[in-house]
Amino acid sequence: MLWLKFSGYFQCRLATDPDPTDERRGVSGYVHALAGEPDLDRVIRLQPNGTVIRSHCPEIGVKVRCVYVDGGRAIEHALVGADVALLDEPKFEGRNWIVAEDGVEPIVPFHIRVTKNRFSLQRSHADAEEFPFTELRAQGLIFSPGEIGESTGIWDLDTEWDKRLALLRDDLAKTGDETEKARLQRRIEFMTGMPRRTMYYPAKMPYNLSLKGTPIYQDPDHVLATAVDVQQPWSTECWFGAWDPDGLSGFMKGYLGLPLVKPSSEGERERTRAREIAQSMEHRELRRL
Amino acid sequence: MSKLSGVSSLIRLAAGTEKSRVTKMIDSREGLIAALTEAAELEHGLLLQYLFAALSLKKFEHERLSAAQQEQTRAWEGSILAIARQEMAHLGTVCNLLSSIGAAPRFGRPSFPQERMSYYGPFDFELKRFSDESLYRFVRAELPQGEPPPPPPGHYLPAGHPQKQLLASMVKPVPEPLEYDYVGQLYGQIRDGFAKIPEPNLFIGPKFAQDTDDWSRRMKLFLVVDRGTADKAIDSIVLEGEGAPGARAGSHYATFLKIRKELSDAQQTDHNFDPARDVVPNPQTRPHRDSHGKGSLLTNKSTVRVAEFFNSIYETTILMLMQFYSYGGESPAQRKALQGAIRETMSMAIRPLAEVLTTMPAGEGSTIPVGGPSFEFYYDVRLSTQAQNRWVILLERLKDAADFCKQLPSSEFGVPEPSRFSMTGQNLGWIRENILTVLKQEFVL
Secondary structure, eight states: OEEEEEEEEEEEOOOOTTSOTTOSSOSSSSOOOOTTSOOOOOOEESSSTTOOOOTTSOOOEEEEEEEEETTEEOTTOTTTTOEEEEOSOOEEOOTTTTSOOTTOOOEESOEEEEEETTEEEEEESOSSOOTTOGGGSOSOOEEOHHHHHHHHSOSOHHHHHHHHHHHHHHHHHHOOOHHHHHHHHHHHHHHHSSSOTTTTTTEEEEEEEEEOSOOEEEOTTOOSSSOBOSSSOEEEEEEEEEEETTTTEEEEEEEEEEOBOOOSSHHHHHHHHHHHHHHHHHHHHHHHO | OEEETTEEEEEEOOSTTOOOEEEEEOOSHHHHHHHHHHHHHHHHHHHHHHHHHHHTBOOSGGGTOOHHHHHHHHHHHHHHHHHHHHHHHHHHHHHHHHHHTTOOOOOOOOOSOBOTTTSSTTOOBOOOOSSHHHHHHHHHHHOOTTSOOOOOOTTSOOOOOOOOOBOOOOSSSOOOOBOOSSHHHHHHHHHHHHHHSOHHHHOOSOGGGSOOOOOSTTOOOOOOOSHHHHHHHHHHHHHHHHOBTTBOTTSHHHHHHHHHHHHHHHHHHOTTOOOBOOBOSSEESSOOTTOBSOOEEOOOHHHHHHHHHHHHHHHHHHHHHHHHHHTOSOOHHHHHHHHHHHHHHIIIIIHHHHHHHTTSBSSTTOSOSBOOOOOOOSSOOOOOSSHHHHHHHHHHHHHHHHHHHHHGGGSSSOOSOHHHHHHHHHHHHHHHHHHHHHHHHTTOO
């Protein structure tokens, strides 16, 4: 079994209740597309492409951080640093409670992809999804300040916002651009408004899914010593949390479990394990060079 | 004080510079029902006018808004929509007050427009785009007694404070027409009525037939079981509308005054600043016998079709509200499903469709002026007396609406933003499925 552990910041620019879900600029909810910014589109983005990064906010990017093969950690495995993305414009599909209450929204569709160089694997929860998307729902909205703090390095968003506010005020004092001025003013107004919208930062939405859609697995360079089993379902558990409503970003962390094609004999298993270790060492050696 | 048909009239000297005037004191159940019916219609009519103006505001850069103006129009729209939501809660609370004294909820109202003195006494009831004139009407509608009247719009002659009268119920004994210059004054009369009528005789409505659910964090409704709770409910409505003397901040009145001042300032800075789309006043898909005033007949075929569809969704919402507030034996799960469907239809069907209508041409051959949500009733919407039939009709209506939305973008009628229609259709279909799931679980269908 191969486990890929991934984490990083995601972005989701979504209108919030009581705005209709397809509100493009944001009016009565707290999320707004600010002057000069493109329309809100609700898409959950784990990679920078298509994101709109506001000044002094985190960069977006979810990557594989650790690899575990058959129960052991493969130090500096070739897939460490691989990009993790969700495909097909996934959204937190709550629709102002038509589909789900706040905090347990299903991600529709859930189609994960891991890529590095010519290596690529991807699979969705199912090839087609249907209302009410029960299996795609979050398992609850769980307050987990310790895990969020440890994962992000930010234990208190209020303090982080105070630092960011100082920077934004500096920027406002310096800018002569009317659009940037309007944007900065609105951000400062929002971040100093009461109640401060930092309350969901320590919360996370966990998902646990079996992936049974049509898989795509490409490993022309034999990054993996043993092929991923595309006949068996894959599994993923992950959480989305640390919501920063100024950056319209959050942190996500999780695992992708990939069954490997079973070696036919004890000898083959030994050889496979040796190949994994050798590849790991080779990779480490290459990095040193 | 003279007694007339169960209603007393009381000569009062109003505060401040107000001239002395005659108001009617309510002292019968019928009088109270008539006044609360009036209040329900007022709240309903006001919230639609607020919605209409808010949704007429421009949003996009391509609508010739500067960055600052874009932020400004967003803030205005958000503030007015928040007030409209509070008016919805007021309407719910008024239905609770009606229920507490044994009366039915009231969700009907006369068609737009209604010129002042024709129906609602001193208030013009008109669906008009956001402008100084609209804001003037809104400030006027929320004006607390004793506060100076707002300066009239420049192109209007000074409005003054005309007396008005409003016919109440036709039931016997016939209550005297209500007279008031302020919404708060009407509620004052209602409060007096609750105070005057002996308490044990008055509160005959069962507690369970009232709505105190949390619709959302932004709406608060009050349970009314006695004089004390009736007073509390009325006070909350008046306070949200007018604020208290010396503490008006945050009230509807103060918010509209603030927006009016901001609009004036913004237009002095930029004389060409027009914050609203060129929405026709009082759009109609057909003339209505009970409207008094000038309506704008929509003639663009696509717009008419979408407006008619919008009106059918609005009617469906009113039907659901009637069912929800009529307490016809629906189980808690059914009521929850109904409440969810009402809330979701408002935000996920009515509002998007209303917004789209403010971008569709009112007539043929020109892209401006544009239409708007006309909030028309094509007949006197009534609830079936049989609970089973209510569900059947509701599910039928939702299915038809969902199917219509799916067909519309690909039909001969070109519609803007087809994705919004598709999503609205999907929403309505899913709302229907949610209701159907509950009804099947409870073996209703």
